[in-house]
């Protein structure tokens with residue numbers, strides 16, 4: 001079918017993406033893959049404005065995105081000078097001097113109808129359990145700097161359970177996707193959007209007009225213009241829900257430095273006086289940043305703290321960033337779908353932003369409109385996006401609120417603040433008998449909540465009563481077996497650096 005025939009059927013054939021950061025190029029690449037030659041996809045971006053330039057740690061779902069594009073993993077890691085990520089280490093969060101790992105994937109091996117961690121809780125309360133780390137292949141591998149992808153040919157081994165994501169250079173990632181998208185027909189238009197034309201009758205967007213005078217018309221507009229939300233906010237005045245009262249960090253300062261420590265297969269998040277510092281190890285450098293609350297520390301102090309805590313020489317000047325944590329009142333408004341920072345922002349504590357881009361793209365594909373734009377489709381899209389944002393928000397708040405830290409005004413504030421009712425319920429449930437229930441399609445599953453709740457020093461009073469179906473001796477034997485097998489598996493894994501050198505080392 002040609003474009004004219006599709007148009008006659010009331011199809012959307014002209015898509016305009018505004019913005020060429022991670023969100024813009026991920027959207028362009030994915031739409032180029034799923035749409036037909038009858039569709040035209042154009043992407044407008046301005047080199048002069050540039051991109052946010054951060055966003056280098058991901059969660060395992062990114063693999064699905066890359067697979068959907070048929071990207072070769074080794075090529076992708078080489079081209080983005082990336083590394084692998086098995087989880088996140090949280091240092092000084094529950095208490096100064098302590099650390100825990102939120103590893104992706106499973107904890108132990110479930111027994112009967114109950115999750116493994118329920119048996120572990122019982123044994124812990126009896127003083128007979130080993131550290132939680134020893135029962136997760138991801139976490140134990142992090143502790144030993146080891147990495148390999150899952151061995152799907154060994155379905156009964158913990159090696160089959162290895163779950164991982166990536167660290168990559170954000171600029172190289174966008175360039176990589178740009179090459180992919182342009183090779184599949186996406187047209188890039190360089191220039192700054194100076195004005196936006198709307199239909200008089202309903203405010204739908206007809207075209208964006210560049211400073212050069214070029215007019216880029218379309219039927220569906222994807223706003224990937226970053227924090228400014230050029231279409232969704234500046235044009236359509238959609239409105240924003242501010243969550244700063246629950247997540248008070250509103251600034252960051254980011255800097256890259258030389259790699260001097262080991263190439264860890266995990267991101268590190270170190271809690272500081274008024275926020276936290278990230279460390280993202282890539283093959284050629286380390287990404288660092290201090291995410292902080294401007295009500296509790298000045299930008300100069302935060303920058304000084306960051307620079308004092310780098311493992312190597314800084315290779316660029318520190319870059320300040322400002323943000324307001326929250327989400328748009330509507331992610332899809334009229335014929336504009338906001339994706340990426342234009343849709344909302346939650347700090348990168350659990351590396352969720354790129355995932356939110358990916359899931360918004362999947363949702364846009366699922367709800368891809370007819371030219372008439374059915375409101376029911378738009379409402380459903382917005383309802384799913386809302387729930388996704390809200391559940392991630394709760395998980396992030398948990399990290400701050402469930403702490404024993406009382407050493408600075410910032411930590412006293414977050415420890416004692418009110419939290420959303422949905423989170424309070426989850427915390428109360430865990431504190432009673434260690435039960436965790438995943439809310440519908442929420443992103444983080446039970447093992448994630450378990451590791452963070454326990455790592456932040458929450459201790460359940462009891463455990464699931466059906467654990468007692470097994471004798472303590474039987475549970476001890478079972479757990480020792482799981483721990484032993486995981487320990488042996490980690491010993492046969494190569495180090496992260498060895499694995500990269502062998503399969504996907506980037507030319508330096």
Ligand SMILES: Cc1cc2nc3c(=O)[nH]c(=O)nc-3n(C[C@H](O)[C@H](O)[C@H](O)COP(=O)(O)OP(=O)(O)OC[C@H]3O[C@@H](n4cnc5c(N)ncnc54)[C@H](O)[C@@H]3O)c2cc1C
Pocket residue numbers: 018019020021022023024044045046047049050051052053054055056057058170191192193194224225226227228230252254289321323339340341342348351352353354355357
């Ligand atoms: C401090 C910090 C750390 C982060 N860390 C992580 C992380 O570890 N993991 C993660 O998943 N996410 C992280 N994120 C989020 C991640 O950076 C973003 O989700 C991602 O980079 C997508 O950004 P974007 O493409 O929406 O916006 P941007 O990168 O800001 O791109 C906006 C684009 O719009 C264009 N544009 C804007 N205005 C105009 C105009 N008038 N005309 C033409 N073009 C225009 C710009 O040129 C640019 O191309 C982090 C964010 C911050 C702030």
